[in-house]
Amino acid sequence: MMPPVSGNTALFLDIDGTLLDLARTPDQVKVPGELLRVLEKLDQQLHGALAFVSGRSLESIDRLFAPFRPAAIGAHGGEIRGINGEIARIAPLPDSIREIFAGLAEHIPGLLLEDKRCALALHYRLAPEALPVLTSAMERHARLFADEKVHILHGKAVIEARPRGIDKGSAVVKLARQKPFKGRAILFGGDDTTDLDVFRILPQLGGRGFSVGKRFPGAEHVFETPRAVRQWLGRVAEGGVR
Ligand SMILES: [Mg+2]
CATH class of the missing domain: 3.40.50.1000 (HAD superfamily/HAD-like)
Known part of the structure; x- marks a missing residue:
């Protein structure tokens, strides 16, 4: 009810x-x-x-x-x-994180980067085949994300970075x-x-x-x-x- x-x-x-x-x-x-x-x-x-x-x-x-x-x-x-x-x-996310997300958006056709300053979102609805590449990129940078206290989240056709907490x-x-x-x-x-x-x-x-x-x-x-x-x-x- x-x-x-x-x-x-x-x-x-x-x-x-x-x-x-x-x-x-x-x-x-x-x-x-x-x-x-x-x-x-x-x-x-x-x-x-x-x-x-x-x-x-x-x-x-x-x-x-x-x-x-x-x-x-x-x-x-x-x-x-x-x-x-x-x-x-x-505060805005550090540039090191922004560069990773911008680099992915630049190199993979169909990806859309939404820069919210304090958060970043990579939309892959137009390029669903990119998901494995994106997932491995997130894993590759896991150390940096941890050091910068950045949390990576997976939503509906979107991967987001935002500060922990x-x-x-x-x-x-x-x-x-x-x-x-x-x-x-x-x-x-x-x-x-x-x-x-x-x-x-x-x-x-x-x-x-x-x-x-x-x-x-x-x-x-x-x-x-x-x-x-x-x-x-x-x-x-x-x-x-x-
Ligand atoms: Mg919703």
Whole structure:
């Protein structure tokens, strides 16, 4: 059963694969106009207690959802924007890491490098055959990653580098301490491996969660597709939050 949304809910939502259908490249995703209206409405009904929780940079999130600019966690927690618009950012990744990722993107056709400064993402959806080469490159540089305290993560057709200790879960903990999230019942939705960090901390926050596509540990409901999530949000906004 899907946990209810009330006037006391804090809604934390992953974007790609949860609200939006995945596309061939991150730039090709589409934000349905109806979704934008629904999110703006929900944000008002919840008095701003709606936040995106994404691997994208805040810049990329804002470009997608303009002119809507809610609180948001970007770069998997590397950037946190409160409801007042203030942004807390961690330091950029060292150049040594950037060079490795840029070198791979340059030499393997079809790879897309997304530089979020405090995190790097190599998208290989257009070149799935590159995965073994990428995996061995990550293994080859494991020592450097360890020395620089950089964590390598594998997501859906993406390999990411980000500082150890930075993840969506710890970022949600931080944002949940701020107004207007503080004291509210957290409801989180996600679809990918990096969202597991949020599911892990939900019990300690007294929060609840849903996943998309497959069941995650702690998820109380599974939506089959992002479209089903959008339809549910539409019904919630339409019914009004009390
Ligand atoms: Mg996702």
